[in-house]
Amino acid sequence: MLDFYGTTLANGFMLGTAQYPSPAILADAFRRSGASVATVSLRRESGQDRAGQDFWQMIRALDVHILPNTAGCHSVKEAVTTAHMAREVFDTKWIKLEVIGEEDTLQPDVFGLVEATRILTEDGFQVFPYTTEDLVVADRLLHAGCEVLMPWGAPIGSGLGLNNLFGLRAMRAHFPDVPLVIDAGLGLPSQAAQAMELGFDAVLLNTAVAKAGDPAAMAEAFATAIRAGQLAAAADPMEPRDMAAPSTPVIGKAFLS
Amino acid sequence: MKLQLNGAMIETQAVMLDGLLQEQGFTGAKIATAVNGEFVPAALRAAQSLNDGDRIEVLAPMQGG
Numbered sequence: 001m002l003d004f005y006g007t008t009l010a011n012g013f014m015l016g017t018a019q020y021p022s023p024a025i026l027a028d029a030f031r032r033s034g035a036s037v038a039t040v041s042l043r044r045e046s047g048q049d050r051a052g053q054d055f056w057q058m059i060r061a062l063d064v065h066i067l068p069n070t071a072g073c074h075s076v077k078e079a080v081t082t083a084h085m086a087r088e089v090f091d092t093k094w095i096k097l098e099v100i101g102e103e104d105t106l107q108p109d110v111f112g113l114v115e116a117t118r119i120l121t122e123d124g125f126q127v128f129p130y131t132t133e134d135l136v137v138a139d140r141l142l143h144a145g146c147e148v149l150m151p152w153g154a155p156i157g158s159g160l161g162l163n164n165l166f167g168l169r170a171m172r173a174h175f176p177d178v179p180l181v182i183d184a185g186l187g188l189p190s191q192a193a194q195a196m197e198l199g200f201d202a203v204l205l206n207t208a209v210a211k212a213g214d215p216a217a218m219a220e221a222f223a224t225a226i227r228a229g230q231l232a233a234a235a236d237p238m239e240p241r242d243m244a245a246p247s248t249p250v251i252g253k254a255f256l257s
Numbered sequence: 258m259k260l261q262l263n264g265a266m267i268e269t270q271a272v273m274l275d276g277l278l279q280e281q282g283f284t285g286a287k288i289a290t291a292v293n294g295e296f297v298p299a300a301l302r303a304a305q306s307l308n309d310g311d312r313i314e315v316l317a318p319m320q321g322g
């Protein structure tokens with residue numbers, strides 16, 4: 001399932017555009033990743049250097065779907081206003097809604113998130129909420145109008161992978177028809193593969209690629225892992241068991257002792 | 258009048274938001290604007306008057322995760 005608010009994506013790779021060593025390396029990483037979505041943000045522009053304009057030209061040339069975020073917003077009002085500004089600049093209804101509630105972990109303020117979601121959905125936005133794996137919150141977000149959920153794997157930029165496997169597995173089982181994206185915390189391609197193997201529809205990451213020694217190579221590694229995980233999930237993995245079960249048939253084995 | 262543009266105090270001759278943006282080098286730029294914390298859509302900039310001490314935010318596309 002790669003349908004997000006009626007838009008079908010070519011793959012489950014959403015890649016951030018921040019922290020790359022250079023614009024050329026960013027563009028190269030996107031080419032090697034084949035990512036179908038790029039996350040972007042809004043910041044203060046200077047009338048003298050107009051840095052944002054050059055960045056925008058480069059991002060447009062990537063020819064991917066644009067998902068603006070409300071990163072750094074700590075209140076509902078800030079997030080809603082930023083979303084409106086993003087919709088005008090990027091000309092998209094999509095918004096990656098972040099309402100940050102805690103500085104050390106950048107954990108979402110889920111109460112503010114639900115409130116902001118309701119306001120934005122009523123105003124025609126298509127909200128991609130950065131949330132936790134809490135099922136009650138997820139249900140409130142769906143009732144507020146979300147058609148996608150984006151639980152964190154681990155704190156943003158931590159690279160810790162999937163911190164709460166039980167919670168994420170429960171989320172997948174509880175909402176079998178809702179597109180689910182792991183957003184934040186991934187550090188290695190194997191973790192992205194694991195997310196896809198759990199049945200998640202996509203992963204969104206940034207730091208793991210941008211801060212790698214070779215971002216473009218890491219982008220390709222993630223793309224390969226995401227594809228592998230997706231194939232594995234579709235192939236219906238075997239059930240794990242506690243005790244060994246010989247894979248080589250014992251019938252016909254020679255008696256040699 | 259004096260007002261804050263992206264956090265910096267400036268002196269301007271402009272009395273409307275669209276005039277301020279032209280004066281400050283934003284002509285033709287891909288930007289979004291807010292006055293005193295409230296979003297002002299592009300279509301309304303010409304009708305948005307400015308007052309002494311106003312806080313103007315001019316935002317543009319930037320890298321994000």
